[in-house]
Amino acid sequence: MRQIFISLFILAISVTGAVAKPKNVILLIGDGMGEAEIALTRNYEFDSGPGLYIDTIKNKASAIVVALRNDDPEKYAFVGDSASGGTALATGMLTSVRRISTTAMYNKPMKTIAEEAKEKGFNVGLVSTAVITDATPASFAAHVNNRYCMRYGQDSCLPGEKPIIDQMLELGIDVMLGGGNLHLPAKYADGTIEEFAVSQGYEIIRDIDQLASGELSNKNDKVWGVFADHHLPREWQGPDGKWAQLIETDADNNVIFPKARRCELNPEHAGTPTLEMMSKRALDELTAKQNEKGFFLMIEGASIDKAAHDADPCGSMGEMLAFDRTVKMAIEYAKKTPDTVVVVTADHGGATQNIHHPYYEDYKRTGDNIPGLYNLLETNGGNELVVFYGTNREYDQTHTGINVPVFSYGMPDDLVFRGTIRQTEIKDTLAEYLFE
Numbered sequence: 001m002r003q004i005f006i007s008l009f010i011l012a013i014s015v016t017g018a019v020a021k022p023k024n025v026i027l028l029i030g031d032g033m034g035e036a037e038i039a040l041t042r043n044y045e046f047d048s049g050p051g052l053y054i055d056t057i058k059n060k061a062s063a064i065v066v067a068l069r070n071d072d073p074e075k076y077a078f079v080g081d082s083a084s085g086g087t088a089l090a091t092g093m094l095t096s097v098r099r100i101s102t103t104a105m106y107n108k109p110m111k112t113i114a115e116e117a118k119e120k121g122f123n124v125g126l127v128s129t130a131v132i133t134d135a136t137p138a139s140f141a142a143h144v145n146n147r148y149c150m151r152y153g154q155d156s157c158l159p160g161e162k163p164i165i166d167q168m169l170e171l172g173i174d175v176m177l178g179g180g181n182l183h184l185p186a187k188y189a190d191g192t193i194e195e196f197a198v199s200q201g202y203e204i205i206r207d208i209d210q211l212a213s214g215e216l217s218n219k220n221d222k223v224w225g226v227f228a229d230h231h232l233p234r235e236w237q238g239p240d241g242k243w244a245q246l247i248e249t250d251a252d253n254n255v256i257f258p259k260a261r262r263c264e265l266n267p268e269h270a271g272t273p274t275l276e277m278m279s280k281r282a283l284d285e286l287t288a289k290q291n292e293k294g295f296f297l298m299i300e301g302a303s304i305d306k307a308a309h310d311a312d313p314c315g316s317m318g319e320m321l322a323f324d325r326t327v328k329m330a331i332e333y334a335k336k337t338p339d340t341v342v343v344v345t346a347d348h349g350g351a352t353q354n355i356h357h358p359y360y361e362d363y364k365r366t367g368d369n370i371p372g373l374y375n376l377l378e379t380n381g382g383n384e385l386v387v388f389y390g391t392n393r394e395y396d397q398t399h400t401g402i403n404v405p406v407f408s409y410g411m412p413d414d415l416v417f418r419g420t421i422r423q424t425e426i427k428d429t430l431a432e433y434l435f436e
Contacts, residue, residue, distance in 0.1 A: 008417040022294035024286075025434050026330045027355050029089065029136055029298065030323050031082055032316075033304025034349030040313060040387060041320040043354060044263070047381035053328040054344060055365045057407040061417035063426065065348050065404055070096035073104035075408050079401040082305065083147040085347025086139030088113065090416065091380035092427035100135065100144045100164065107158075111145035113434075114426050118171060120435060123295040124174035125282040126168075129275050132178035132224075133164040136347060140298055143166035151186035151193065167210055168199050172222065174295075175285045177278040179228035181206070197224055210274050211281050220350035223285055225278065233268040234303050236318025240264075244311040244373035246390055255362040260378040260385075263314035275301055275319075276326045283333055291372065294339070296434065299326060308350035311373040311389040316352060331409045341411050341433060345426060346404035355388040373397075 042052050050056075065088075067080035073096070080088075081097040088094055090112040096104035099111055114124045126137040133142075133150040142164040149157035151166045157163055165183045168176065184204075185192040199206060203221040211225055228287055238244075239261035248256045250301075279299045286295040301323030305313030327344050334340040358365070372390030379385050391398040404428065405419045413428050 007210075021339045022290055022292060023434050024025070024294045024334075024337065025430050026283075026334065026340065027089070027430065028300065028319070028323070028327055028330060028342065028343045028344045029086070030304050030344070030346045031130075031136055031300055032348060032350035032399065033301070033320065033346035034400065034404055035354075036352045037182045037304055037316055038401075038405070039215055039321055040318045040352055040354050041324075043385055044317055044377060045321060045378050046323070047383055048378050053324050054405075057331075057344070057409060059208075059408045059416050059418075062403045062420045063345060063423040064340050064420065065423050066094065067094045067103040067402065068094045068368050070099070070104050070358040073106075077338060078400050080348050081399060082135035083410075086136040088349065088423045089426055090139040090346070092431075094424060098147050100138045100142055100143060100147050100403070102143050107145050111421065112140050112172070112382045113431055114298070115171065116431065117296040117434065119137065121291065121293040122175045122434070123286050123289050123291065123293075124373045124413075125286050125295065126173055126177075127175070127278045127298070128178040128300040128302050129298065129308070129322075131182075131228075131230045132176050132180045132226070133168065133183065134178075134302060135174075135265060136300045137178065137298065138168070138304065141171050141173055144416065151183050154188065157376070161309055162296045163191055163412060164404065169193070169200055169202070175223045175282045175357040176227035176272075177223070177282055177296075179231050180226045180429070181229045184226065198221075199274075208271055208277070214281065214284060219278040223281075224352050225273075227273050231273070231306065232272050232317055234266050234307055234312075234315040235269050235274070235322055235364060236263045236314045238312060238375065239264060243315075244313060244375035244387060246369060247370045248392070249367040253366045253368070255358075255367060255370060257358045258374075258376050260376045260412040261320045262378050263317065263321040266315070266318070275322045276329050279326050280329060282379045283330075287337075288317050294434070299330070301326065303310040305348075305350055308352050308389075310395055311351075311375075311397055313352065313375050313377065317351070319380070327407075328398050334410050341431065342409040343411075343417075343426065344405075344407040345423075349400040349402035349404055351389050351400060353388045353390065355386050357384055357386055365435065380411075421435040
């Protein structure tokens, strides 16, 4: 039998002249990374000049982002969330908010590109600065009615519904890196999630030293890295740890503009792996496990969005810069690794707004004219930058229905994303490249 295989292998080489190379896809998702978040970061860190790596990527398109209404899937919801956006990127189909790769209203599972990759023999990795069961990574490896059905016993799970972490481990994702210590003691069958993961061939790594060492007790093990109880801490924080605030006013209700301040390093991030570190380890693992097929790797910069929800522009920009460094690392990997493509996009837009500076006005503004949350920051070049959040007078800012960018590197010319596209086109194009 072995001799027959060798003969067929030699025949294939003689007919085609070569053996097909493995194909790899790296999909980077900046959660909530709309053009506003990119522009704010560019303005603060580089005073609107060059510096962001994504600005150097030549191939760029604009994706229309919508969701469906759960009560009537024939109608659009024009603002989605990470669950509906992640589902669109993972399945190429629309659903309603909070759903993880299940159909609006009817709760039927929709196959993801990660599942298809596993079925066809590809290796798969998921990396996130959020808990690994958060909406974006979950959309590639699970199917639930509610994004918050993460582990056994949670009220958000339907009766008999299998939680996200159970489905991820059962699918056998080869590399999972992010937050999620709180899932390890959760129930699975007669034991715990941690016990089940180990029985499925996972080696669990828990700190930055284990991540950096690259050493496993068994090199054939799958890798599950958990580096925080829930989400990883953000790299930056606002001045004195504060977010944007409601503007102060004097006795006549005239605005008292704050002094421009600089962002700070977040002390809680000390000792936490960066997105770039986790992504490099994932690429190292997938490269070491390389087979005749290739791999699919999804990398999420999750807290660009989570900081925007908190009206925390420094947190959002620090995560944006970390994501940008990771994009650079991924494309440098692709340049050295034949048949590897990189696509960079977002799941939805955020609430961040870079608004006019106080000097634009020659009269005093009143508190009624600035009803939202306000932050005045000092850029690297000494300029003053105003950041504003107006979708909520307090916190938990909402998403916005803007288009999001789509950058690509290494795609065959006939598959390059151009002009204005639908978000759902991205999955089908990546599948066409990877599987056909």
